[in-house]
Amino acid sequence: MKFRKADPLMRDLRRVLPSDRVRVAPLERSIMGRDASIFEGGRAGPVCFPISTEEVQGCVDAARRHGRAVVPRGAGTGLAGGAVPLEEPVVVVATKMNRLLSVDADQRVAWVQPGMINLDLSRALAPYGLHFAPDPSSQQVCSLGGNVGTNAGGPHCLALGVTSAHVLAAEVVLMSGESVVLGDADGWTPGLDLRGAYVGSEGMLGITTAIAVRLTRNPPAVETLLLAFDSVDAAAQTVSAVIADGIVPAAIEMMDKNIIWAVENFVGAGFPTDAAAVVIVEVDGLPGGVAAEADRVAELAVEREGSVRRATDDEERALIWKGRKSAFGAIAQIKPNYYLHDTVVPRTRLAEVMNQVYEIVDEHDLQVMNVFHAGDGNLHPLLLYDAREPGIMERVHAAGSAIIEASLAVGGVLSGEHGIGIEKRDFMPLMFGEADLDAQARLRRAFDPEEMANPGKVLPTGASCAEVNALGKVPEGVWG
Amino acid sequence: MSSREASADLESFAAEVGSDGPVAVVGGRTHWEIGGQCPNETRLVRAPSGVRDFDPADMTIRVGAGTPVEELDAALAEAGQRANLPVAPGATVGGVLAVGRDDVHALGRGRLRDALLEAVYVADDGRLVTAGGPTVKNVSGFDLCRLLAGSLGTLGLLGEVILRTWPRPAAQQWLAGPCDPVNLRRSMYWPSSILWDGEMTWVHLEGHESDVKSEAELARSLGCEPTGGPPPLPAYRVPTGALEAGQPTGSYLVQIGTGMAYVSEPRPIPDADPAVVTLHKRLKSEFDPRGRLNPGRDPLAAR
Missing domain, CATH: 3.30.465.10 (Uridine Diphospho-n-acetylenolpyruvylglucosamine Reductase; domain 3)
Structure with missing residues (x-):
C-alpha cells in the first residue's frame, strides 16, 4: 500500500514527529523490510525515527488509534528476522536515540x-x-x-x-x-x-x-591461547576437558578447517592453515589465577596432541581476536551467501553433534564452516551457498532443520543468542509442548493484551489458544 | 512437556496440586512469612526431592524443587562445584528460588535469578509447564525463568529445576574493618561480597590462593583485618534507596553493589509505579486467574 501525506495515520505520526523523521519512501521502507537474516518479504509501513521517550509514546499512540502494529528496530543486525516487519506496521527505529x-x-x-x-x-x-x-x-x-x-x-x-x-x-x-x-x-x-x-x-x-x-x-591480567588440533574431535574434547577441570575461561571459541583457511586468506591472523580446528581460549582476572588457568589449559591441549601458542602482547591478542571476529566477512571469498545457524548443546555432547553436522551437510551436498562459542556449547554452523543455484534453498533449509533436530535430540535448545524471530518460530513446538507455549503467550498478553507489538514472531500461530499441533504458516515469500 | 518426559514424581506432584482450590507449596518454612500469609484453608503440598541428573562436566544439575539446599550443596561439593544459591539450613531449592533472596556473595558470583536455567512447574490448571531450557545458554522463547525466581509461587509451583553450577574456588577469606566500602570496592578487582553496617565493612575474597593473598593485603592496607565470617543478616530486605528515606530505626546492613540492604525493623519503602503494579496484576490474572496458587502472597510486598 502507498502512504500519502493525507493518510490519517501519517497525519497523526507527523503531529508527533517532524516530517523528515517519518519516512515512507519506497527505498526506506524496503530497507526497513529486512534485517541481517536471509528473510525477504517483510513489509514496513511508515518508518519513524523518534529522539525521545515522549516521541516513542506518540508513535505508539498514533499506531494504536489506527489499529496498526508497531515493530521496534535497533540497527537491524538481527539474524532471526525478529525486526522484519510483517504486514506494514509502524516501524520505530532507535538509531537516533544513541546517546x-x-x-x-x-x-x-x-x-x-x-x-x-x-x-x-x-x-x-x-x-x-x-x-x-x-x-x-x-x-x-x-x-x-x-x-x-x-x-x-x-x-x-x-x-x-x-x-x-x-x-x-x-x-x-x-x-x-x-x-x-x-x-x-x-x-x-x-x-x-x-x-x-x-x-x-x-x-x-x-x-x-x-x-x-x-x-x-577491565581485568588486570589476560592470557589468550591459540590451540591447534589435527582433528575436530580432539578440539571439542579439549573444550569439554577445560570445563570439566573446573575452569570457566572468559571465552572459548572454536573454528574449523575451512573457516581457518578463509580467515587466514582474509586478514592473516597467523592461524595454522594445516590444522583441522583451532580453539581460542582467553582467561582473565587477577594474575595468579590467570597464570595457573592458562598453564592448565595448555596442558589439557597438549594431552590431546594440540599445539599451543600464547599471545605475548596485546597486539598479538588483538590479531587473534581479529581473526575470530572477521570470520563472517571472510566467507564471501568462497560463496556469495551463507546461512548462519545458532543452536546450543550440552557441553559434553559437542564433539558428537559437530560430527553429525558434518554428516548432515554431506547428505545435502552443501559446504559448512563452523566458528562458534564452544565453551557454552553454542554451535554456529554456517551453511554456504550461491542463491543463484536453482533448488539450493530447499537443501539449505533441509540441512538447517536436521541440525536443529540433532541439537534438540541430545538435550539442546533452539537458539543460544540470536533469538527465535520468524526463523525458528515454527520450530518452537519441537522444544516446547502446548502448555509451555501457552505460558509464554500468557506473558505476552500480560504486557500487550492486543498483541500489537511485533506480531507474528517467536510464538507459533495458535500458541495463545492451544492449537499448536499444526505448524503455523510463515507469510509467503519470507523464506527468501 | 514435549521432547522432555516428566518423571513419575512430577506427574504425581501435578496431580496433588490438581486444578481446584487454594494450594501452596511448602519448602523448609525458613521464609514462610515473606510476602504475606496463606489463609488457613490453603492446602499444602510438597515438591519432589532429590538430585535427578548431574554430569559435573556439563556444570548443570537437575534437582527436585523440594531438595534441601544443603543436600544440593553437598552433591555439588563432591565434584568441586557449587550453585549460586544461599545455603540456609532447612531451606529447599524451590523455596529459595521462589523467595528470590540472593546469596550474600551476589556481588561477585552473580544473582540468584541467573542460576535458574530450566524450571518445570505446575500451572494453575494442574498442567506441567517447562520454562527455559537445560543448557547454560538459551534464548528460545520468552524468559519465564527470570519471572519465576522471586515470584513466591504465585505464578506456578516449582516441581523440578536445572541450575547452572560453578567451580568452588581454591581459597577464600573474610576481612572486616572500619573502612569506606566505596573506596574498598574501587580498589579491589572482584570481591565476592562487601557488606557495610554504617561503621564496619566486611569483604569476602575468593579465587586462586596467591590472588586472595594479594587482595587481602590490599584490604588490610585499607583498614580491614581477617575475620571468621559475615555478621548475621537482619531480618528484612529493602532496596538501598529505602535506607535514605525515612527515619532510621534499628540496625542495617547494606549489600554493596546489589541494591539490597537488610534492616532489623520493617520500614516503609516507596510505592511501586502504578504501571508496574498493573503489570503484576495482569501477570497474576494471566497465570493464575482464580488466584489459587500461594494465595495471600504478593511479590511486591516481599521484604
Whole structure:
C-alpha cells in the first residue's frame, strides 16, 4: 500500500514527529523490510525515527488509534528476522536515540539510549577502566536496544553471562502508551523480575527507550591461547576437558578447517592453515589465577596432541581476536551467501553433534564452516551457498532443520543468542509442548493484551489458544 | 512437556496440586512469612526431592524443587562445584528460588535469578509447564525463568529445576574493618561480597590462593583485618534507596553493589509505579486467574 501525506495515520505520526523523521519512501521502507537474516518479504509501513521517550509514546499512540502494529528496530543486525516487519506496521527505529546518558563508575552502572552501538559504549567507558561485557560478533554495528531485545551473547559471555545478566533496568514504552521502568538501576526492587521477563522478548512486550547497564571492571591480567588440533574431535574434547577441570575461561571459541583457511586468506591472523580446528581460549582476572588457568589449559591441549601458542602482547591478542571476529566477512571469498545457524548443546555432547553436522551437510551436498562459542556449547554452523543455484534453498533449509533436530535430540535448545524471530518460530513446538507455549503467550498478553507489538514472531500461530499441533504458516515469500 | 518426559514424581506432584482450590507449596518454612500469609484453608503440598541428573562436566544439575539446599550443596561439593544459591539450613531449592533472596556473595558470583536455567512447574490448571531450557545458554522463547525466581509461587509451583553450577574456588577469606566500602570496592578487582553496617565493612575474597593473598593485603592496607565470617543478616530486605528515606530505626546492613540492604525493623519503602503494579496484576490474572496458587502472597510486598 502507498502512504500519502493525507493518510490519517501519517497525519497523526507527523503531529508527533517532524516530517523528515517519518519516512515512507519506497527505498526506506524496503530497507526497513529486512534485517541481517536471509528473510525477504517483510513489509514496513511508515518508518519513524523518534529522539525521545515522549516521541516513542506518540508513535505508539498514533499506531494504536489506527489499529496498526508497531515493530521496534535497533540497527537491524538481527539474524532471526525478529525486526522484519510483517504486514506494514509502524516501524520505530532507535538509531537516533544513541546517546550515553550517564555513567556512575562507583556504582558500575550507565544509562544508555537503545540506539547506542554496543562497541561505542565500551569505547566510551575505557577511561573508567570499565566495559559492557556482552560482545556480539556484530558489536561494531549492533545496538544495545537490539541486544536487550534478543538477549544477545558473544564470545565473552561464557563466564559473565549474556545480556540479561548485564541489564539492571529498562525504560519501556508499553503498547498502552505508558512509559515504565522495569527493574532498578541500583540492582534490586521488590516484586516480580519484570526486567528479566522483558530482556529477550524480541520487541513483543514494548519498546525500549533507555537501558541501565551493569558495567564490568577491565581485568588486570589476560592470557589468550591459540590451540591447534589435527582433528575436530580432539578440539571439542579439549573444550569439554577445560570445563570439566573446573575452569570457566572468559571465552572459548572454536573454528574449523575451512573457516581457518578463509580467515587466514582474509586478514592473516597467523592461524595454522594445516590444522583441522583451532580453539581460542582467553582467561582473565587477577594474575595468579590467570597464570595457573592458562598453564592448565595448555596442558589439557597438549594431552590431546594440540599445539599451543600464547599471545605475548596485546597486539598479538588483538590479531587473534581479529581473526575470530572477521570470520563472517571472510566467507564471501568462497560463496556469495551463507546461512548462519545458532543452536546450543550440552557441553559434553559437542564433539558428537559437530560430527553429525558434518554428516548432515554431506547428505545435502552443501559446504559448512563452523566458528562458534564452544565453551557454552553454542554451535554456529554456517551453511554456504550461491542463491543463484536453482533448488539450493530447499537443501539449505533441509540441512538447517536436521541440525536443529540433532541439537534438540541430545538435550539442546533452539537458539543460544540470536533469538527465535520468524526463523525458528515454527520450530518452537519441537522444544516446547502446548502448555509451555501457552505460558509464554500468557506473558505476552500480560504486557500487550492486543498483541500489537511485533506480531507474528517467536510464538507459533495458535500458541495463545492451544492449537499448536499444526505448524503455523510463515507469510509467503519470507523464506527468501 | 514435549521432547522432555516428566518423571513419575512430577506427574504425581501435578496431580496433588490438581486444578481446584487454594494450594501452596511448602519448602523448609525458613521464609514462610515473606510476602504475606496463606489463609488457613490453603492446602499444602510438597515438591519432589532429590538430585535427578548431574554430569559435573556439563556444570548443570537437575534437582527436585523440594531438595534441601544443603543436600544440593553437598552433591555439588563432591565434584568441586557449587550453585549460586544461599545455603540456609532447612531451606529447599524451590523455596529459595521462589523467595528470590540472593546469596550474600551476589556481588561477585552473580544473582540468584541467573542460576535458574530450566524450571518445570505446575500451572494453575494442574498442567506441567517447562520454562527455559537445560543448557547454560538459551534464548528460545520468552524468559519465564527470570519471572519465576522471586515470584513466591504465585505464578506456578516449582516441581523440578536445572541450575547452572560453578567451580568452588581454591581459597577464600573474610576481612572486616572500619573502612569506606566505596573506596574498598574501587580498589579491589572482584570481591565476592562487601557488606557495610554504617561503621564496619566486611569483604569476602575468593579465587586462586596467591590472588586472595594479594587482595587481602590490599584490604588490610585499607583498614580491614581477617575475620571468621559475615555478621548475621537482619531480618528484612529493602532496596538501598529505602535506607535514605525515612527515619532510621534499628540496625542495617547494606549489600554493596546489589541494591539490597537488610534492616532489623520493617520500614516503609516507596510505592511501586502504578504501571508496574498493573503489570503484576495482569501477570497474576494471566497465570493464575482464580488466584489459587500461594494465595495471600504478593511479590511486591516481599521484604
